[in-house]
Structures are given as C-alpha cells and as structure tokens.
Amino acid sequence: MVERIVILAGGVGGAKLVQGFTDSCAPERLAVIGNVADDWEFHGLWVSPDIDTVTYTLAGLIDETKGWGVRDESFRALEVLNRLGKDTWMQLGDQDLGLHIYRTERRKKGERPSLIARDIATRLGVRVPILLPTDDPVHTKVQTPDGWLAFQEYFVRERCKPAVYDVRFDGAESASATPEALSALGAADLIVIAPSNPVVSIAPILAVPGIRRAIERSKALRVAVSPIVGGRTIKGPAADMMRTMGQSPDVAGVAAHYRGLIDAFVIDREDRDHAASLTRDDLAVWVEDSVMRTRDDKQRLAERILRRATMEGRKRGAA
Amino acid sequence: MVERIVILAGGVGGAKLVQGFTDSCAPERLAVIGNVADDWEFHGLWVSPDIDTVTYTLAGLIDETKGWGVRDESFRALEVLNRLGKDTWMQLGDQDLGLHIYRTERRKKGERPSLIARDIATRLGVRVPILLPTDDPVHTKVQTPDGWLAFQEYFVRERCKPAVYDVRFDGAESASATPEALSALGAADLIVIAPSNPVVSIAPILAVPGIRRAIERSKALRVAVSPIVGGRTIKGPAADMMRTMGQSPDVAGVAAHYRGLIDAFVIDREDRDHAASLTRDDLAVWVEDSVMRTRDDKQRLAERILRRATMEGRKRGAA
Numbered sequence: 001m002v003e004r005i006v007i008l009a010g011g012v013g014g015a016k017l018v019q020g021f022t023d024s025c026a027p028e029r030l031a032v033i034g035n036v037a038d039d040w041e042f043h044g045l046w047v048s049p050d051i052d053t054v055t056y057t058l059a060g061l062i063d064e065t066k067g068w069g070v071r072d073e074s075f076r077a078l079e080v081l082n083r084l085g086k087d088t089w090m091q092l093g094d095q096d097l098g099l100h101i102y103r104t105e106r107r108k109k110g111e112r113p114s115l116i117a118r119d120i121a122t123r124l125g126v127r128v129p130i131l132l133p134t135d136d137p138v139h140t141k142v143q144t145p146d147g148w149l150a151f152q153e154y155f156v157r158e159r160c161k162p163a164v165y166d167v168r169f170d171g172a173e174s175a176s177a178t179p180e181a182l183s184a185l186g187a188a189d190l191i192v193i194a195p196s197n198p199v200v201s202i203a204p205i206l207a208v209p210g211i212r213r214a215i216e217r218s219k220a221l222r223v224a225v226s227p228i229v230g231g232r233t234i235k236g237p238a239a240d241m242m243r244t245m246g247q248s249p250d251v252a253g254v255a256a257h258y259r260g261l262i263d264a265f266v267i268d269r270e271d272r273d274h275a276a277s278l279t280r281d282d283l284a285v286w287v288e289d290s291v292m293r294t295r296d297d298k299q300r301l302a303e304r305i306l307r308r309a310t311m312e313g314r315k316r317g318a319a
Numbered sequence: 320m321v322e323r324i325v326i327l328a329g330g331v332g333g334a335k336l337v338q339g340f341t342d343s344c345a346p347e348r349l350a351v352i353g354n355v356a357d358d359w360e361f362h363g364l365w366v367s368p369d370i371d372t373v374t375y376t377l378a379g380l381i382d383e384t385k386g387w388g389v390r391d392e393s394f395r396a397l398e399v400l401n402r403l404g405k406d407t408w409m410q411l412g413d414q415d416l417g418l419h420i421y422r423t424e425r426r427k428k429g430e431r432p433s434l435i436a437r438d439i440a441t442r443l444g445v446r447v448p449i450l451l452p453t454d455d456p457v458h459t460k461v462q463t464p465d466g467w468l469a470f471q472e473y474f475v476r477e478r479c480k481p482a483v484y485d486v487r488f489d490g491a492e493s494a495s496a497t498p499e500a501l502s503a504l505g506a507a508d509l510i511v512i513a514p515s516n517p518v519v520s521i522a523p524i525l526a527v528p529g530i531r532r533a534i535e536r537s538k539a540l541r542v543a544v545s546p547i548v549g550g551r552t553i554k555g556p557a558a559d560m561m562r563t564m565g566q567s568p569d570v571a572g573v574a575a576h577y578r579g580l581i582d583a584f585v586i587d588r589e590d591r592d593h594a595a596s597l598t599r600d601d602l603a604v605w606v607e608d609s610v611m612r613t614r615d616d617k618q619r620l621a622e623r624i625l626r627r628a629t630m631e632g633r634k635r636g637a638a
Binding site for chain 2: 084098101104108
C-alpha cells in the first residue's frame with residue numbers, strides 16, 4: 001500500500017502536480033520538498049520564488065494565468081522603488097511583498113527558514129507540509145556567454161535567452177538536509193519527482209548530499225515525471241538548457257539525468273514510442289497523459305501515479 | 320534682508336507651513352530640519368513618519384485629507400502581514416512601503432540616513448533640502464499610566480489616549496548634529512519653528528545638543544509659530560500633553576517652552592488678548608491668522624512671517 005508520499009517539486013510545473021496530489025489524497029499522507037536555490041535578495045528582502053509558488057498554489061492564491069504570483073496583484077510599492085531609481089525587473093507585487101517582508105524580518109532574527117516557511121503556509125491555510133531541503137543558503141548559478149549569473153538574473157532579467165553552458169549550486173555540498181525533509185523521506189512509500197526543470201529545479205534539491213543519499217537509500221518506490229514532452233518543455237527553459245549543456249533534450253535525456261535514482265519514469269503518450277528503449281531491468285516506464293492543463297488533468301495524473309505505484313508495490317511485495 | 324530661511328518642522332502641522340514657504344520663496348533660500356525621533360522599525364523596515372510627511376507634502380504626493388501618507392494609497396501588503404499574524408496598527412500603505420523598503424536596504428548597508436533622505440526627496444522631485452538633525456538614533460519615549468511607550472505606540476496604537484506624564488528622547492544627548500543641518504543653521508537669517516507639537520516634534524530636534532547650541536548662538540531672527548490656538552491644538556495631542564505634564568496648555572505655555580530660544584512668537588488672532596502679557600524686551604509677539612486650512616492660508620502665513628522678519632531685521636540693523 002502507498003501510504004505516505006513525498007513530492008520533490010520546483011516552481012510552476014511542480015506545483016501543478018502537487019495540487020493534483022492534494023486533490024487525490026488526505027494532506028496527512030503528503031509532504032512536498034521544494035527548491036530554495038533560486039532564493040535571492042531583492043531590495044534587501046528575501047524572496048523564495050519556488051517555495052512561494054507551491055505555497056500560493058496550495059493556498060488557492062496563485063495567479064492561474066501566469067502560474068506564479070498572487071492572483072489579482074498590484075505593483076504599487078514596486079513603482080515607488082522604480083521611481084527611487086531601483087532596478088525592478090523582478091516583478092514583486094504588493095501582496096507578495098507583504099510575505100517577503102514577513103520572511104525577511106524573521107530570517108534577520110536568525111530563525112530557521114523551515115519554520116518560517118511552515119508558519120507562512122499554515123497561516124495561509126495550506127495543510128500539506130512544504131519542507132525545505134536545507135536551511136543553509138544554496139544558490140543556483142548559471143554560466144552563460146556573459147559569465148555566471150544568479151538564477152533569477154538568468155531566468156527573469158534575461159528571460160532565459162542566453163545559452164546555458166553550465167549550472168552550479170553554490171553552498172549545496174556543505175548544506176545539511178533539514179530533519180523535516182529527512183524524516184518525510186524516511187517515512188515515504190512513494191517519492192515523486194515532479195515535472196519541474198531537472199537541471200535547475202530538481203537538481204539543486206538533490207545537490208544537498210543528505211537529500212540525495214536519503215532518496216538513493218530509500219525503499220520507497222521512486223517515480224519521476226518527465227517535464228519534456230515531444231522534445232519540448234511544457235513551460236520554461238529545460239529543453240534548451242539541456243541542449244546547450246550537451247544533454248539530450250528529450251525524455252531520453254531526462255531519464256539519463258535521473259538514472260540510478262528512480263524506479264519508474266512517467267512519459268507522455270506523445271512519447272510512447274520511446275517507452276521500449278527507455279525500459280530497463282531497474283526502470284519501469286509508464287505512459288500517461290502527463291500534460292496538466294486543467295485541475296482535472298492534475299488530479300488524474302496524480303491518481304494514475306498512485307494506482308501504478310500501488311500495483312508496482314504489490315509486484316515488489318510478491319517478488 | 321531675509322535671504323536664507325531654515326524651518327524646524329515635525330509632521331503634519333510643520334509640513335503645512337513648510338509648504339507655505341515653498342510657495343513663497345525660491346527653494347534655494349529654504350531648508351527644513353525635520354524630526355527623526357519618531358522613527359521606528361515596523362516589520363523589520365525603518366519608518367520615518369515625520370520626515371516622510373514633509374517629503375510627501377513637498378512632493379505633492381500627500382493625502383491631503385489625512386495630512387499624512389500617500390494619496391490614493393492601498394494596503395495590500397499590510398493585509399498579508401495581518402494574515403500572517405503580525406500587528407498592523409501602523410497603517411503602512413503599499414506605496415509608502417516601497418519607500419521604507421528602499422530606506423531600509425540602504426540603512427542596512429550603513430549609509431548615512433541624511434543621504435538616503437536627500438536622495439528620496441530628490442527622486443520624488445522635492446527641491447527644498449529636507450535635513451535630518453542627526454544621523455544617530457534618537458527615540459521619543461512617552462511615559463503613560465501604562466509605563467514608557469515608544470512614540471508611535473502612544474501616537475498610533477493608543478491614539479494619544481493615555482495621559483502623558485513625561486517625555487524623553489533616548490540617544491539625543493550623545494547624538495551629533497549633521498553637518499548639513501549645522502551648515503544651514505549657520506547660514507540662516509531667519510529660523511522658523513513651525514507650529515508642530517513643541518513637546519514631541521520640536522523638542523527632540525532641539526534635544527540634539529549641537530542643534531540647540533547653533534540656534535541659541537545664531538544671529539538669525541528666530542520665530543516660533545504657536546501650534547496652540549484658543550487653548551486647543553489644531554491637530555494632535557499637544558495641548559493635552561502639555562496639561563498632563565504640568566505645563567500651561569495655551570500660548571503662554573508654548574512661549575514659556577521656547578523662552579530664550581526665540582525672538583518673535585506668532586499667535587493667532589483668536590489669542591490676541593495674550594499679546595501684551597507675552598511681550599517682553601527680548602520677545603516680540605506677532606498676531607496673525609495662523610490657522611492653515613487651505614493652501615492659500617499656508618502661503619499667506621509664510622509671507623506674513625517673511626514680511627515681519629524683514630521689518631524686524633531693519634529695526635535690528637538700525638539699533
């Protein structure tokens with residue numbers, strides 16, 4: 001039986017699948033481990049875009065059209081910052097800033113980021129634990145023709161246009177996993193890697209040594225959902241990034257990326273012809289409708305994964 | 320001739336007279352010294368209510384109805400802070416928060432508050448220098464039946480309801496005057512103490528030893544405008560405060576408060592019967608329409624003070 005599920009999720013794509021699971025399971029069965037490596041300081045405030053996207057999604061506050069930020073947002077504080085001469089390419093809305101002000105004040109007091117994130121989610125009515133992989137600072141840097149950029153500079157300011165030659169996660173090697181994330185992974189029967197960008201959303205979570213080790217050693221069924229369908233990313237720069245980094249920008253590339261870490265790989269029906277070539281003794285390939293456009297799509301995909309995982313669990317139990 | 324004018328101004332009442340002078344004089348002739356002792360940290364952000372009131376007024380951004388804050392303001396960040404469990408009795412609007420975020424970031428970098436205030440005013444189009452009396456922290460504390468409160472706690476949270484037994488200005492004695500304020504005072508022919516609260520708006524400026532000394536020793540004509548008219552304060556708690564502190568809550572009390580520091584005292588026509596008893600060898604009493612309801616009222620009062628000061632200067636020159 002699949003009782004306890006942990007989902008590794010980055011930003012927009014990850015949040016969608018998380019929402020599918022929350023519509024399918026009681027919140028006590030779920031935990032999310034998010035990405036903190038795209039955190040960055042703007043105007044002296046600590047912004048945590050991926051964690052906030054998951055939080056806003058599960059709180060029902062997300063701007064569904066954009067997939068990030070708070071619905072029905074205004075940007076009046078940012079207009080003043082702009083008038084005062086600040087760079088305001090990072091679109092921080094007024095409601096969003098309220099949250100960043102709150103987080104920053106508590107961080108400056110030296111409180112654990114995990115506890116702050118927990119309290120924010122609870123106050124906003126989220127019942128699924130949103131866990132940080134680490135409370136230590138980890139920063140994704142992206143090597144482009146113009147040199148190394150902070151992730152938000154590449155992603156927002158440069159709109160993902162520069163070619164990406166390399167990616168590194170400053171601070172990850174010496175970062176300690178949080179007890180909350182390790183405990184959730186230890187208790188999990190099913191670990192799902194959401195269809196987030198493997199290179200910049202999931203990799204920095206896995207770059208925390210304790211997290212990677214916990215997943216490698218876990219007896220849970222480990223499933224990744226491909227964020228690449230038909231050689232294109234559903235949203236964001238994953239395919240282009242993989243290409244310029246010399247990886248194959250398709251389901252084969254994603255499967256190679258997660259090799260040794262997963263037991264099953266979910267690909268979209270559009271890629272069904274790759275299923276046979278990807279299947280190995282230690283890797284099942286599940287063909288599903290994996291593109292999540294509607295809330296029903298999200299729930300259906302989550303339920304399919306749960307059903308498949310339950311069947312797989314029985315097979316493993318019988319073996 | 321009156322060439323250079325320095326105005327000591329607190330919040331709302333002070334800003335009105337400053338605006339009157341800006342409508343009457345070229346900005347090069349003016350400088351304002353504001354009050355920083357009601358500065359306070361909210362949600363980790365450095366808020367400077369009196370300085371901002373002067374800045375917003377001169378920038379044409381002030382909410383004319385309230386007399387403070389930005390016109391046409393929204394409070395969406397504050398709603399989120401409230402939802403996250405924070406006390407939000409201090410009404411910080413979204414536009415206002417943009418400014419506080421800007422100031423806080425630069426202060427955390429160790430920049431001089433004077434330079435930050437100057438840049439804010441310049442960026443918002445203010446041409447009159449708004450000077451800080453000191454760059455050191457000074458904090459007004461108010462003794463009430465419930466103990467010592469920070470000024471904003473008394474003023475905003477408690478809405479000025481508690482009786483005030485005493486007032487102190489933490490940090491003032493050891494605070495250094497800014498070179499900008501000393502230089503402006505040194506060059507002034509006319510120093511005007513605006514009709515701000517003498518006890519909590521003007522006193523903390525004068526509590527900075529270098530500022531008080533510069534005014535005491537100045538050869539400029541020094542004029543104060545009474546904020547109390549007919550035994551009532553135009554706005555705010557000055558009269559009540561003076562009463563509970565054992566001072567006379569009328570023009571006589573204000574005159575006593577500024578004794579030795581001013582050469583002329585402006586009272587409203589309503590208080591004209593006090594003129595004779597207040598007049599001394601070293602104190603002229605000027606009866607004027609001093610209640611500023613409209614923009615014309617402000618300009619008229621500033622022009623009357625300028626004309627009187629010019630005449631007084633001629634008398635002094637002749638003496």
